Amino acid sequence: MKKLYAVLVALLVAAMLLPACAPAQTGPECAKPEVFCVGVVTDVGKIDDKSFNQSAWEGVKLAEKELGAKVQYIETTDAKDYDKNIATFADEGYDVIVTVGFALGEATVAAAKKYPNTKFIGVDQFQAEVTPGVAGLIFPEDQAGFLVGALAAQMTKTGKIGGVFGTDVVPPVWRFGEGYCAGAKYINPNIELFIVYHSDVGFDKTFTDPEWGSATAKSMIEKGADIIFGGGGKTGNGAVIGAVEAGALAIGVDTDQYYTLPEAQKGLLSSAMKLITPGVFDLIKAAKEGKFPDGNYVGKAAYAPYHDLDSQVPAEVKAKMEEINKALLDGTLKTNVTPAKTEDGKGFCTP
Amino acid sequence: MQNADEKQPQPGWQQAVRAGLNAALVPFLAIVTAVIVGGVIIALVGGNPFAAYLGLAQGAFGSARAWSETFVWATPYIFAGLAVALAFKGGLFNIGAEGQLAFGAVATAWVGYALPEVLGIEIPGILHLPLAIGAGILAGALWAAIPGALKAYAGGHEVINTIMMNYIALNITSYLLNGPMKDKNPLNVIARTPEIAEGARLPVIFDGLRVHWGFPLALLVALGVWYLLWKTTLGFEIRTVGANPDAARYAGINFRRILIVTMALSGLLAGMAGAVEVTGLNYRHELGFSIGYGFDAIAIALLGKTHPFGVVLASILFAGMRNGATRMQFLTQIPVDIISVIQSLILLFVAADAIIRYLYRIKAKEERLVLTRGWRG
Numbered sequence: 191m192k193k194l195y196a197v198l199v200a201l202l203v204a205a206m207l208l209p210a211c212a213p214a215q216t217g218p219e220c221a222k223p224e225v226f227c228v229g230v231v232t233d234v235g236k237i238d239d240k241s242f243n244q245s246a247w248e249g250v251k252l253a254e255k256e257l258g259a260k261v262q263y264i265e266t267t268d269a270k271d272y273d274k275n276i277a278t279f280a281d282e283g284y285d286v287i288v289t290v291g292f293a294l295g296e297a298t299v300a301a302a303k304k305y306p307n308t309k310f311i312g313v314d315q316f317q318a319e320v321t322p323g324v325a326g327l328i329f330p331e332d333q334a335g336f337l338v339g340a341l342a343a344q345m346t347k348t349g350k351i352g353g354v355f356g357t358d359v360v361p362p363v364w365r366f367g368e369g370y371c372a373g374a375k376y377i378n379p380n381i382e383l384f385i386v387y388h389s390d391v392g393f394d395k396t397f398t399d400p401e402w403g404s405a406t407a408k409s410m411i412e413k414g415a416d417i418i419f420g421g422g423g424k425t426g427n428g429a430v431i432g433a434v435e436a437g438a439l440a441i442g443v444d445t446d447q448y449y450t451l452p453e454a455q456k457g458l459l460s461s462a463m464k465l466i467t468p469g470v471f472d473l474i475k476a477a478k479e480g481k482f483p484d485g486n487y488v489g490k491a492a493y494a495p496y497h498d499l500d501s502q503v504p505a506e507v508k509a510k511m512e513e514i515n516k517a518l519l520d521g522t523l524k525t526n527v528t529p530a531k532t533e534d535g536k537g538f539c540t541p
Numbered sequence: 542m543q544n545a546d547e548k549q550p551q552p553g554w555q556q557a558v559r560a561g562l563n564a565a566l567v568p569f570l571a572i573v574t575a576v577i578v579g580g581v582i583i584a585l586v587g588g589n590p591f592a593a594y595l596g597l598a599q600g601a602f603g604s605a606r607a608w609s610e611t612f613v614w615a616t617p618y619i620f621a622g623l624a625v626a627l628a629f630k631g632g633l634f635n636i637g638a639e640g641q642l643a644f645g646a647v648a649t650a651w652v653g654y655a656l657p658e659v660l661g662i663e664i665p666g667i668l669h670l671p672l673a674i675g676a677g678i679l680a681g682a683l684w685a686a687i688p689g690a691l692k693a694y695a696g697g698h699e700v701i702n703t704i705m706m707n708y709i710a711l712n713i714t715s716y717l718l719n720g721p722m723k724d725k726n727p728l729n730v731i732a733r734t735p736e737i738a739e740g741a742r743l744p745v746i747f748d749g750l751r752v753h754w755g756f757p758l759a760l761l762v763a764l765g766v767w768y769l770l771w772k773t774t775l776g777f778e779i780r781t782v783g784a785n786p787d788a789a790r791y792a793g794i795n796f797r798r799i800l801i802v803t804m805a806l807s808g809l810l811a812g813m814a815g816a817v818e819v820t821g822l823n824y825r826h827e828l829g830f831s832i833g834y835g836f837d838a839i840a841i842a843l844l845g846k847t848h849p850f851g852v853v854l855a856s857i858l859f860a861g862m863r864n865g866a867t868r869m870q871f872l873t874q875i876p877v878d879i880i881s882v883i884q885s886l887i888l889l890f891v892a893a894d895a896i897i898r899y900l901y902r903i904k905a906k907e908e909r910l911v912l913t914r915g916w917r918g
Contacts, residue, residue, distance in 0.1 A: 264870055270613070271867065292731075392715030392828045395715075
């Protein structure tokens with residue numbers, strides 16, 4: 191037995207010392223100036239989350255293909271690791287670090303001050319003040335919501351449409367919801383809107399409650415709604431899938447959810463898209479060319495193709511949608527949505 | 542061979558070391574086995590287990606910052622693990638560490654940011670920090686004493702009640718952080734408190750590293766729990782009630798009081814986990830911080846064989862795995878979830894120790910762990 195213990199103790203000590211002695215393994219020589227490296231730090235969640243993380247990663251993959259960048263990602267498992275995960279890339283000499291989601295905003299700004307030679311792209315991170323080396327990639331969610339709201343108002347047969355969202359205290363979610371209502375009323379001022387935000391639960395739950403999303407969507411359909419817009423992480427995904435299950439049409443959010451929610455394909459009318467992938471790619475390209483814009487960088491909103499339902503969308507609706515999109519892009523049409531929730535919560539959805 | 546060893550009289554400390562090694566044998570072999578099985582799983586999904594484990598070890602222990610981050614992770618694990626382990630010693634299964642931790646964090650954060658305003662004075666650091674941590678401890682202890690009292694006087698099983706009280710605690714926390722305690726800064730959209738005052742913060746040990754004085758404090762508290770359990774009358778009473786409540790009653794121990802005190806002490810430790818996370822690391826409380834630590838703590842207490850020193854070692858191991866996972870993924874792109882798989886395997890092998898004993902032909906020598914009792918225990 192004594193020998194066994196001696197072996198066990200020796201093994202334990204060796205296991206502790208080994209990493210310290212082993213030559214430090216490095217990534218693909220990112221410290222060299224000629225090697226262009228891009229890293230992604232996800233928000234708490236997976237890289238293939240069918241949403242922000244995935245879209246940002248796709249933009250980085252595009253940079254790998256088009257710009258020859260070396261790319262890598264780290265999935266965050268706990269909010270207290272934001273700093274460490276960003277530093278893991280920065281210490282290896284990565285040129286550009288993409289941090290995904292507004293929750294990483296403070297950690298990103300702090301890292302930019304610590305690593306002045308690294309460029310940071312903060313997806314969905316509004317910059318209240320300019321920090322050198324940080325570009326906050328933000329989106330006109332109100333325009334994306336406006337587009338799908340206008341689409342829903344033209345496509346509804348019952349004159350009733352619904353929206354199921356995460357919490358409205360998050361300004362982007364508020365803008366999606368308000369834009370949706372504004373767009374619907376732009377087409378039909380008398381349209382009946384069912385809008386519910388999942389503000390009754392904590393921040394940990396509001397975006398990750400697909401059962402609630404599905405149940406809420408179905409109750410709206412029982413009240414006569416025939417198109418449901420689901421916005422807000424898994425909660426919104428649940429609403430989209432629930433609506434399609436109940437035989438109604440659904441509208442996705444953030445990315446073209448035709449590809450990310452295959453179970454909803456047969457009833458997915460469109461998606462209110464933040465064009466994260468091209469936004470991230472454009473910023474990486476700007477960084478490589480030395481034209482990196484500090485401060486806020488407004489990406490583009492769009493509505494996704496109709497896919498399976500293309501034949502059901504009348505030509506005049508398609509033409510009207512293109513007209514609205516064009517007017518929003520050139521600024522002749524304004525959504526008039528407030529940037530964040532109003533004091534009394536009133537807006538287009540609850541006048 | 543074993544018998545020969547036992548017959549030889551040995552000096553006290555040697556015997557203690559031997560007993561410690563003996564108790565550590567099954568957990569250690571469980572870890573080794575889990576790592577091997579985990580390696581096979583990594584190989585099956587197309588990764589290189591050696592590269593993965595090297596990355597894991599580097600990330601956990603390969604540099605000063607790696608050690609620092611491992612200790613940062615280990616700190617709440619030790620407190621929460623001690624909480625669960627102490628309850629186990631008293632024959633109680635405290636699944637409520639999660640909720641007690643959350644309340645501890647909320648109370649500490651409130652004292653940290655709001656108390657100076659409420660009192661209208663600046664509280665000196667020498668007073669503010671103990672006050673803040675004290676509030677967290679008290680909140681955890683009170684919250685845990687409730688299921689203790691329910692068990693002692695109403696026969697309500699602590700497993701059910703602590704699980705239920707987790708929901709109450711987490712939902713109240715969620716309400717507070719979204720409502721009255723929310724950081725009113727107009728740019729803030731996150732459900733979190735304002736930052737606590739400078740004076741209420743536990744300082745870091747080394748400049749530039751995040752490891753703070755909460756870690757040495759955790760080690761000190763582990764020593765304190767060991768002293769309490771084995772060197773004081775109260776500790777003896779707790780262990781007696783844990784081992785055999787009927788015998789304890791016949792021996793004249795007020796077992797109702799001990800039940801409540803055990804739960805309160807357990808909650809005190811869990812509350813301290815929350816208090817130290819707020820004062821040492823986050824400087825505020827936020828929804829999503831410290832999620833799941835109370836449940837990890839159960840695994841840690843089991844792996845540590847419910848002994849305070851075992852809990853410290855198990856905490857550092859779990860912390861190292863959590864911390865090293867980032868570098869493992871960075872170097873090898875193996876999903877961090879593999880760490881949860883390995884941790885679960887460890888727990889499986891520790892809990893079902895017959896597997897390990899059979900694999901390595903170890904005779905059962907130690908007393909079996911009594912984790913919890915039925916309704917009338």
